[in-house]
Amino acid sequence: MRNLSTRFSRWLISGPPLLYLLIFFAAPSLIMVFAAFRIPGDYGGLVPMVQTDDAGHTQVLINAGNWHDFITFENFGRFFEDSIYAQLFLKSFWYAGLTTVICIVLAYPLAWLIARSAKKTRDLLVLLVILPFWSNFLIRVYAWMIILGPQSYFSIGLNKFLALFGIAPVTMLFSEFAVIVGLVYVHLPFMVLPLYANLEKHDMALLDAAQDLGANAWQRFWRITWPLSLPGVWAGTALVFIPALGMFAIPDLLGGTDTGMIGNLIKQQFLDSRDWPFGSTLSIMLTLAVLLMAAIAGWAGSRKKERA
Amino acid sequence: MKVSRWVWGAASLVYAFLYLPLAIVVVFSFNDSALNAEWVGFTLDWYKQLFHDDVMIEAASHTLAIGFVTCVVSTVLGTLAGYAMYKYRLRLLPVLVLTPIAIPEILTGVSLLIFFVMLNMTLGLVSITLSHIAFCIGFVAIVVRSRLQGMDESLVEAARDLGASPITAFRRITLPLIMPGIIAGALMAFTLSIDDFVISFFTAGVGSNTLPLEIYSRVKVPVKLNPEVNAISSLLMLLTLSLILIVSKVAPSALRAGGD
Numbered sequence: 001m002r003n004l005s006t007r008f009s010r011w012l013i014s015g016p017p018l019l020y021l022l023i024f025f026a027a028p029s030l031i032m033v034f035a036a037f038r039i040p041g042d043y044g045g046l047v048p049m050v051q052t053d054d055a056g057h058t059q060v061l062i063n064a065g066n067w068h069d070f071i072t073f074e075n076f077g078r079f080f081e082d083s084i085y086a087q088l089f090l091k092s093f094w095y096a097g098l099t100t101v102i103c104i105v106l107a108y109p110l111a112w113l114i115a116r117s118a119k120k121t122r123d124l125l126v127l128l129v130i131l132p133f134w135s136n137f138l139i140r141v142y143a144w145m146i147i148l149g150p151q152s153y154f155s156i157g158l159n160k161f162l163a164l165f166g167i168a169p170v171t172m173l174f175s176e177f178a179v180i181v182g183l184v185y186v187h188l189p190f191m192v193l194p195l196y197a198n199l200e201k202h203d204m205a206l207l208d209a210a211q212d213l214g215a216n217a218w219q220r221f222w223r224i225t226w227p228l229s230l231p232g233v234w235a236g237t238a239l240v241f242i243p244a245l246g247m248f249a250i251p252d253l254l255g256g257t258d259t260g261m262i263g264n265l266i267k268q269q270f271l272d273s274r275d276w277p278f279g280s281t282l283s284i285m286l287t288l289a290v291l292l293m294a295a296i297a298g299w300a301g302s303r304k305k306e307r308a
Numbered sequence: 309m310k311v312s313r314w315v316w317g318a319a320s321l322v323y324a325f326l327y328l329p330l331a332i333v334v335v336f337s338f339n340d341s342a343l344n345a346e347w348v349g350f351t352l353d354w355y356k357q358l359f360h361d362d363v364m365i366e367a368a369s370h371t372l373a374i375g376f377v378t379c380v381v382s383t384v385l386g387t388l389a390g391y392a393m394y395k396y397r398l399r400l401l402p403v404l405v406l407t408p409i410a411i412p413e414i415l416t417g418v419s420l421l422i423f424f425v426m427l428n429m430t431l432g433l434v435s436i437t438l439s440h441i442a443f444c445i446g447f448v449a450i451v452v453r454s455r456l457q458g459m460d461e462s463l464v465e466a467a468r469d470l471g472a473s474p475i476t477a478f479r480r481i482t483l484p485l486i487m488p489g490i491i492a493g494a495l496m497a498f499t500l501s502i503d504d505f506v507i508s509f510f511t512a513g514v515g516s517n518t519l520p521l522e523i524y525s526r527v528k529v530p531v532k533l534n535p536e537v538n539a540i541s542s543l544l545m546l547l548t549l550s551l552i553l554i555v556s557k558v559a560p561s562a563l564r565a566g567g568d
Contacts, residue, residue: 014392131427143329
């Protein structure tokens with residue numbers, strides 16, 4: 001009896017959110033996987049497999065004989081046949097990777113300062129990192145459209161400076177540079193927080209000991225702090241690399257004609273070309289890339305943790 | 309060990325990098341020029357214009373309505389999920405709760421687009437709201453679960469020993485103790501909903517604009533001047549940042565739980 005009521009309350013509590021997420025997350029994801037093996041309809045969407053006529057009679061169009069009019073592996077063939085898709089993936093990996101490295105460099109001094117501050121200042125400094133992350137994503141990208149625009153103080157000042165050395169003026173907006181700046185700006189807090197959480201736990205006596213033994217600041221960093229911080233660096237890498245890889249709005253607003261990423265192609269397949277099956281194929285490839293990256297970061301992070 | 313001057317300097321520059329762009333948007337929202345180029349003089353014209361812009365006002369009311377419903381539903385479902393994840397050993401629920409947060413938003417967006425269209429649902433405010441709830445549940449659940457993990461379980465046991473039913477013990481002991489977590493989760497869900505761009509972009513269809521979608525369509529065409537965008541952006545920032553400041557007061561650990 002008691003067992004029964006425990007099981008009942010367990011379903012009562014976990015049931016509603018489970019049901020909601022099965023309908024509005026799991027089902028759509030599975031449908032997307034199936035959509036990758038379908039044929040696009042004449043006006044977008046998918047070729048219907050079931051038809052309802054005016055009288056309300058429903059007819060299943062697909063059967064054992066004609067299934068290849070509805071189901072195809074061609075979308076994956078198309079992905080692997082034309083090298084432009086592989087190149088696009090490589091370019092997106094390069095953008096996300098470069099973003100991650102720049103985030104590590106920028107996050108390190110910040111995380112170090114926070115970790116070594118007094119308890120009271122520390123909470124304030126952490127809050128100051130979190131706040132911009134919670135302000136609207138689009139506004140943060142838009143701000144860089146202003147800063148990098150050709151009429152901005154920054155652009156004019158930079159070009160005046162470059163002119164001193166006889167260098168021709170540069171346009172920064174709608175370029176690869178602008179895309180990377182935007183990606184770094186939006187994802188930086190994701191690197192600072194895990195890195196800070198890691199640095200906070202370091203035993204400072206190790207650094208004192210190293211100094212007593214004659215290690216200079218450079219050696220103390222590369223031989224002690226950096227190796228110990230790797231689990232934090234890998235956690236931050238997963239949090240920065242994965243969302244950066246799937247980004248479409250930043251290349252859309254800050255990039256030029258040749259700076260599109262995977263996300264831009266997916267968006268184009270769904271909203272412009274209306275080729276859902278190929279868009280779904282690309283989304284599955286992106287999911288696989290994300291899983292691969294999460295696995296690498298998780299494996300590398302835990303390996304370092306064991307040794308540390 | 310003291311933090312060296314170099315670290316201080318570098319860290320200050322990075323803080324400036326984080327805040328300067330946001331400050332520029334606010335400053336230009338008071339600039340007496342439609343160009344986002346140089347400071348001309350102080351004006352409140354763009355704010356006045358904003359309150360006569362019917363498209364923006366409609367978008368704002370959509371955003372607030374979606375945010376409110378999302379907040380209520382995802383707080384209830386997220387609290388249940390967080391409690392279930394704390395209390396029972398579950399396999400499927402944690403995966404379903406955490407994955408939408410971990411994967412790139414575009415994947416959730418396009419799969420929901422296919423899903424709604426296949427169900428013959430007209431895309432609009434309802435589809436946006438259903439989608440927002442799906443990704444907000446996870447944030448609420450994480451905050452509530454971390455609050456439960458910090459709770460002293462013996463208080464509940466004591467109440468049960470003194471004869472309280474499980475429901476009474478939950479209502480009188482557990483619920484008041486985790487209330488700050490629930491409030492923080494609710495405010496976070498509201499903030500995430502009114503700020504969301506990517507998932508709304510795919511599930512909105514035509515004619516159901518939210519504020520971020522309206523801002524996007526106005527800044528996408530750089531030829532058109534949109535000084536109003538600075539004003540609405542500043543107001544939106546003021547709103548979300550005050551909500552997050554409240555969260556940081558109510559449940560200081562909540563934001564970090566969402567962050568890592």
